[in-house]
Amino acid sequence: MLQEVWTILDEQSLPVLSFTSFISLDSDSSSKITNYTSEKGTFSSYNKIVAPDELAVTLAINGNAAEIQDAIAILDTLRKEPQKVSIVSPYKEYKWFSLESYSYSFNQSQGVNLLIAAMNFKQVNEVEAIYTNSIRYPKNPSAASAVNGGKKQGKELTSIIYDGKKYFTGNGVIN
Secondary structure: OOOOOOEEEOOOOOEOOOOOEEEEEEEEOOEEEEEEEOHHHOEEEEEEEEOOOEEEEEEEEEOOHHHHHHHHHHHHHHHHOOOOEEEEOOOOEEEEEEEEEEEEEEEOOOEEEEEEEEEEEEEOOOOOOOOOOOOOOOOOHHHOOOOOOOOOOOOOOOOOOEOOOOEEOOOOOEO
16 A cells, blocks of 8 residues: 655655656556458457556646755666666656656746746566577488578680680781
């Protein structure tokens, strides 16, 4: 059970960014079903491709000039570096997200010491590459299919101008 907390954590479960208020979290999860057309205008569907989840998070950060500068520097680092974070809400923990983009604003009605930061996160899944030997050796060597050895060696060509015994001279005479 999650606690009544809103936060953004790094891979070591430490808070990444301190903020005054968690304004909003919008989640977008989707997948696609692959279709192809077949005879007589019908179609067939197969397989489902799950797209990475996307989150739009808006935070308010109230502080002095140094605190606001630190928050902007952290956002910039999260955008540039391949760091993964978890966004935690009282309802769900969204794991393995990376900051794709952000924007921020100040306005007169809220005061210049209040930073409103809108962030877009995308889920990042890591896979471990497994390499295998793709060469297949048959049990019986005669069962192997023929290998394309390339072009055949051509025949030795004879020349009309010189056939080894006779040759044409420059004036058209055969010697």
